[in-house]
Amino acid sequence: MSLRFALLGLLNERPCSGYDLTRRFEEGIGAYAWHAQHSQIYPELKKLLADDLIRVAEEGARGRKTYAITDQGADLLREWLLQRPTTAGVRNEYVLRLFLLPALPPADAEQVLHKTIEFAEEQITLLTGELDEIARVHGDTVGNGAMAAQYGLRVYRATIDWAHWAIARLADGEHGADGLAGLEQ
Amino acid sequence: MSLRFALLGLLNERPCSGYDLTRRFEEGIGAYAWHAQHSQIYPELKKLLADDLIRVAEEGARGRKTYAITDQGADLLREWLLQRPTTAGVRNEYVLRLFLLPALPPADAEQVLHKTIEFAEEQITLLTGELDEIARVHGDTVGNGAMAAQYGLRVYRATIDWAHWAIARLADGEHGADGLAGLEQ
DNA sequence: GTGACCATGTAACGAGTTACATGATTAA
DNA sequence: TTAATCATGTAACTCGTTACATGGTCAC
Numbered sequence: 001m002s003l004r005f006a007l008l009g010l011l012n013e014r015p016c017s018g019y020d021l022t023r024r025f026e027e028g029i030g031a032y033a034w035h036a037q038h039s040q041i042y043p044e045l046k047k048l049l050a051d052d053l054i055r056v057a058e059e060g061a062r063g064r065k066t067y068a069i070t071d072q073g074a075d076l077l078r079e080w081l082l083q084r085p086t087t088a089g090v091r092n093e094y095v096l097r098l099f100l101l102p103a104l105p106p107a108d109a110e111q112v113l114h115k116t117i118e119f120a121e122e123q124i125t126l127l128t129g130e131l132d133e134i135a136r137v138h139g140d141t142v143g144n145g146a147m148a149a150q151y152g153l154r155v156y157r158a159t160i161d162w163a164h165w166a167i168a169r170l171a172d173g174e175h176g177a178d179g180l181a182g183l184e185q
Numbered sequence: 186m187s188l189r190f191a192l193l194g195l196l197n198e199r200p201c202s203g204y205d206l207t208r209r210f211e212e213g214i215g216a217y218a219w220h221a222q223h224s225q226i227y228p229e230l231k232k233l234l235a236d237d238l239i240r241v242a243e244e245g246a247r248g249r250k251t252y253a254i255t256d257q258g259a260d261l262l263r264e265w266l267l268q269r270p271t272t273a274g275v276r277n278e279y280v281l282r283l284f285l286l287p288a289l290p291p292a293d294a295e296q297v298l299h300k301t302i303e304f305a306e307e308q309i310t311l312l313t314g315e316l317d318e319i320a321r322v323h324g325d326t327v328g329n330g331a332m333a334a335q336y337g338l339r340v341y342r343a344t345i346d347w348a349h350w351a352i353a354r355l356a357d358g359e360h361g362a363d364g365l366a367g368l369e370q
Numbered sequence: 371g372t373g374a375c376c377a378t379g380t381a382a383c384g385a386g387t388t389a390c391a392t393g394a395t396t397a398a
Numbered sequence: 399t400t401a402a403t404c405a406t407g408t409a410a411c412t413c414g415t416t417a418c419a420t421g422g423t424c425a426c
Contacts (some may be wrong), residue, residue: 001412001413002278002281003413003414004259004320005281005285006281007286009281009284009288010319011283012285012288016380017376017377017378018377018378019377019378022377025322026285028278028282029281030275031272032272032275032277032280032284033277033280033283033284033285034238034275034276034277034278034280034281035273035274035275035414036414037414037416038245038377038378038379039379039380039414039415039416039417040412040414040415042324042377042378042379042380042414043379043380045243051275058244060377060379061375061376061377061422061423062376062378062379062421062422062423063377063421063422064376064377064378065377065378065380069332074288075243077285077288078289078293079290080282081282081285081286081288081289081293081297082289082293082296082297083282084300084304085282085297085301086279086298086304087216087217087308089220089221090217090219090279091187091219091220091273091276091386092217092219092275092277092402093187093217093219093275094220094270094271094275095217095218095274095333095336096190096191096194096218096219097265097266097268098195098216098218098271098332098333098336099194099213099214099218099219099332099333100190100191100194100331101216101266102260102328102332103194103197103198103259103263104229104263104358106265107266108263110281111267112266112267112270115269116270119269119270119271123272129288134213136336138261141238141354141356142287142307142351142354142358143287144221145284147283147284147286147287147351147354148280148284150347150350150351150370151280151344151347152284154343154344155340155343155344155345156347158339158340158342159336159339159340160190160342161339162335162339164346165335166327166332166335169326169327169332170327170374173327176188185361188385188386199414200372202404202405202406203405203406203407204405204406207405216413220386221377222386222387222388223405223406223407224386224387224388224389224407224408225385225386225404227405227407227408228407229385229406230390246394246404246405247393247394247395247404247406248393248404248405248406248407249404249405249406250405250406254387269377276414313383337401355404
């Protein structure tokens with residue numbers, strides 16, 4: 001069901017073709033919020049069209065169809081956004097790995113934590129670049145993905161903070177540790 | 186594929202029946218990392234069994250089967266955990282909502298942000314309670330979900346920080362705003 | 371003309387949800 | 399005896415992935 005709202009959300013910003021939407025899923029939204037490929041996007045656009053949530057605004061060369069959100073679609077999107085935040089039904093592989101980290105011997109866990117810090121630092125560099133770009137191109141500090149980028153920035157900073165804490169805890173337990181047993185207390 | 190590793194990870198901590206695993210997915214791992222129901226867990230356990238990644242350790246009353254991870258399963262789990270962290274293929278409805286928030290009129294967006302703060306505060310209370318419980322029962326500050334809980338704590342603090350920033354930005358733009366237009370530089 | 375990119379589609383398969391279905395054990 | 403809980407399963411459906419498939423346009 002979320003793909004439907006991801007598409008409505010993108011079309012709410014501006015009309016797009018299936019191809020455009022596929023490209024946009026390769027950017028911020030696809031990297032941090034919801035991933036989708038063209039093979040899923042095209043059939044879903046047909047369903048949205050059948051439900052009158054979007055309409056064909058323009059037909060161009062090479063069979064290109066530009067879709068725009070309808071009033072009905074915009075209403076449904078806003079209704080969905082106003083629902084209370086929840087993490088029900090979460091499926092986050094990144095967090096799952098962190099969750100299961102204690103299954104590794106401490107030295108290996110520490111290595112993964114270092115790679116986690118590296119990864120988070122790279123993401124922060126990327127997001128900082130995106131924020132500069134948004135400010136430069138759109139003169140905007142809220143819309144056009146800026147709010148999401150600011151969120152990502154803070155989450156990755158929190159991740160780095162956590163990883164440093166975890167490495168320190170692992171080090172505490174390392175003298176005489178056999179697996180996790182030495183880490184307890 | 187991740188369900189497979191979630192199950193291996195849980196069985197790596199201790200042997201469990203399908204029923205036990207279903208219960209455990211209602212706790213931390215299911216709330217913050219990976220969600221699954223019994224109708225998916227039982228078939229997946231059969232596949233893991235067929236692949237010799239787990240074994241039946243014990244059969245009890247009411248058809249209960251207790252599964253334990255095999256050496257092969259533990260090796261595969263560790264190999265998966267050692268892969269470089271990535272957010273490829275992310276599907277996070279919670280973040281998707283935050284991403285699309287600028288689709289709402291500022292007053293509505295602000296309301297959602299307040300609800301986001303409330304929700305994050307509740308999660309922090311829950312996680313703090315869980316950390317106390319883990320320390321009390323297991324005398325542990327790293328394993329048994331403690332590392333994951335510490336991560337959650339930091340992510341929710343970051344969320345609250347972000348939401349306050351976002352509310353302030355919205356307020357900045359509100360004098361004379363029509364939709365997002367008034368927010369742009 | 372040919373390679374890069376624009377643009378859309380479908381088929382087969384695997385992952386995940388909802389609902390249905392069954393029966394054993396235990397405590398009140 | 400009956401309600402709660404333990405315990406496992408399957409069928410039909412929707413969602414998502416991988417791979418296959420086709421053809422148009424444009425710059426060199």
